[in-house]
Every structure is written in structure tokens, then in C-alpha cells.
Amino acid sequence: MTDVRLTTLSHGGGCGCKIAPAVLSQMLAELPLASRFPDLLVGTETSDDAAVYRIGPHQAVVATTDFFMPIVDDPYDFGRIAATNALSDVYAMGGTPILALAVVGMPVDKLPVETMRKILAGGAAVCEAAGIPIAGGHSIDSPEPIYGLVALGLVHPDKLKRNDGARPGDVLILGKPLGVGVLSAALKKGRLDATGYARMIEHTTRLNSVGAALAELDGVHAMTDVTGFGLLGHLLEICRGSSLGAEIVFGDIPVIDIARELAQEGYATGAAARNWDSYGAWVRLSPELAEWQHKLLCDPQTSGGLLVACDPASAGEVMALFESQGYAQSGRIGRMGEPGGVTGIDVKMMKNNPPQSPLVRGEDTPSSQSLLEEKAGASSPHPLDNPPDKGGRGVGGRRVQRAIYLPYDKNLTALARENRRNPTPAESLLWNKVLRCRQFARYKFLRQKPIGSYIVDFYCSELQLVIEIDGDSHARQIEYDGERTRFLNSLGLEVVRYANQEVLHDLAGVFADLSRRVETRT
Structure with missing residues (x-):
């Protein structure tokens, strides 16, 4: 059997294989949260890098798995990159790896045994460098080559670094340059x-072992690693988990020099476009940003660097740690x-740029438009546009509706609470991507709010607005829904209805329609 190029055997490679964030959110929407386990310190709630389970007052287990298809043709390098990437999740939690298991899928009818052996040897070499064994694993015969690790580590519960602990004014520091994709x-x-x-291998096989040292710093408030969702995607996870926005300066972001040149020539991954489609609505790009720079921000990073949010007083110490451990291109971003x-x-393009409008690079450049503008028209308001001031004014600075008292049946409280625990996929998607934590123009929405003898899906008292998500049974209960709407209207509430399929398959259109309706009420 002759040698083959590994990348020709797979439809994607590295962290670019990740399922797009928007699709992943829909897949996970109905899964129950694991909050009923008190010793589970980190679960799925904030899309963090690893699960963390407390096994004693001074120790917790960090558990993660990561695997993908070849990003390079050299089997030994593929194994090294995949193993480095998998261990990064342990370091991103502030942990120290102790053990790994191999995850292996190989097309045994297409690859020589020697090639497969080299992949495993590459992974073993990285684990040896990290000071841990590969103690076992699992293998299958698969149509495409797959390799990665289950990685286990330890961390003191008080030193754990999550992705939802950032604080206002924290400095953002990136440990490795962008451009691997x-x-x-x-x-x-x-x-x-x-x-x-050589530059690609240098960056993708450098362990993020500095994470364990960063965990010792009280001034480090949040940490994650930048991988398949790109810098913007993983920073958004910090923003959402911490209920804060962020500002980054492209001119301060480290980029691999050769990648910069290739990006300007037009080289980019398909995953970068999928990433932008998933979260572009929550990003405001300076109009000075070139198309290649925009794509770099969404570029999937295989075995990318740590992204740290730290107290400004600790930024110098964090930078010194990165530099002392060989991360020469780390930087404050x-x-x-x-x-x-x-x-x-x-x-922003540079530090002295004022906030820009429109939100993306220009309405005359379709490829630079946000997800909302692409699907719903550039005139639609944006989550970051014209937020209300603290004086109670709404979109565009106009005053919101006065709050009113709403009667409700107290017997519905328990049912409403149960509904919040078990949302439909459409309810979960609209809540997490648009309404939660004042994401929608800073308005506060409540879920499953009892009003009268009904429970409405979403309610905003500032806008006196009810949002209802109609399931497949809506056609069979039009009369009931009409009666419900008339009652809510009698209280001075506007009722907006969207079908399940609208939310699940055209969230941008729903957002645009909702924005227009809010504009008329403020």
C-alpha cells in the first residue's frame, strides 16, 4: 500500500471540522443542564473548554475530549497537532494534565499500518513532553482518518479558570498569533x-502549558483557548458567560506573518464563513477593516492560543509569564x-478609532455584511446599535413604555418554572441567542411569564411586549390563541408571534422583524 496525502482523505481538517456554532446550539437546545450535580463545577452551561468535577475540598478533575481529521499530510505532525490541541482544554481551565486516552478512527483499507503508527507516535511524543502517559483508548475503522485524545487533569477548585468570570475593564491578552486556518x-x-x-507546525504543536501558571494569579478572571470558532467566537463565549461586551483592536492582534500575506491573497477556510454566519450579528466591525482582516477574526485556529481576561494591574505579570515561557507573539488585544x-x-482598526456605524464594513460590500443584514436587509437594527441610555430610554434614545401591573394566577407559578427548565428548541435558541442577559438592545425579557390565566413565552415590561413561539399545534388552536391574544391586548400588551420553523431556520429574519416592532413602540 503506497503512501497517500492524509488531507485528501477528509472533507475538513483540524478545528475547522467543528460543527458551526449556530448548528451546535440547535443540537444542544433540548439537552438538560447538569446543575443538579453540586460537585460538577463546570458543565455545558457556558460552552467552556472542559468539564470540571470536584472530588475533594482541594482537588477537582478536569475532563475533556478533542479529535479531528488531518490538517496536514505528515502523519507524525498530524498526531502531534491533534494531541497538543486536546491537552489545551485542560490548560485553559487552569489545570495540569495527568492522563490521556487515544481516540482513533482510521480507513484501514486506505492507509498503510506504518502511517497509522506514525500518527499515534506523534500524539505520544506530545504527551511525553507534557509529562503524562497515553494509558489506553479506543479505535474504529472509519472512512476518514480521525485522531485525538480524551484528556484528564487536576486543578484546585479555587484556582479554576472558567470562561464566564471576566470583569468590567479586564484586559484581554492572546497567547498565540492568528492564522492557522x-x-x-x-x-x-x-x-x-x-x-x-514550519511556522504552522511551530504554533500548532506548542503546548498551552502556561495555563497552569496563569491559574495561580488572582488577577486572571477568565480564560479559554481560541480554536475552531475563531477569536470572535470564543471571545463571544466569554462575553455571554460574563454578561459583558468587549472591544478589541485589530492592529494589536498578533498574526502569523506568512498567514497575513496569504490572507491578503484570498486564502481562507470555509469554516471562517460558517463561523461568521453563526455569530456575525453580535459583532460590530470597523469600516476600515479589510475583507481579509475580517476573515482572520473568524479563522478557525487549530491548537490556538489562550485568551485571558485579567485585571489591568495584572496584565504586565500575565504578559511576562507568556514571554518567559516562549510565547513570543502574545499580546494585549x-x-x-x-x-x-x-x-x-x-x-476597531486602531486604538483611537471612535465607535463605528454601520456595524460592519459597509452596506455596499455584501461579503462584509452581518448575518442580519445578509438575511433581513441592512436597515434592520443591530444588537449593538443605539443601546438605550440609563435614563430608561429605548432604541434610538426614545422613551420606553411605562411599567404596568399585570394580574396573574399564582397557581401557574410552578408550571411556569417547569417550562423554563424544559424549553422547546425554538424557545431555547431565541432566548440564548437574542433575548438572554439583555442581549437585545439592553431590554430585559422574562421567560414563561404568568399573565392572567395564561403563561406567555417571553415578556418585556419596558416594552409591554409579549413574544409567543407557535408550535406545530398552532393551526389546531387558532381560536384559543386568538382569545389569548385579545386578553393580552386588553392589558395594553402587544403580542408578536413567530412559528417554530421561523426561529430555528431564520433567526436573523426574526431578529429583524422584532427590531422593527420594537422601534415602533419606543
């Missing part, structure tokens, strides 16, 4: 030379916003 795209098309390949803002990201 661009290099992988160029490699597949034969454009990456030996120097570029921005800061977290103030409380009461929107959980989105402002991207």
Missing part, C-alpha cells in the same frame, strides 16, 4: 512553502466592557 487552506492548495509549513452593555464585540 489560513495556512491550512494554503497548504491544501499547494501554496504553502517549507517556511510557512483589547478589553472587556462595562456592566449594562450588550454582550457583543466592537472591533
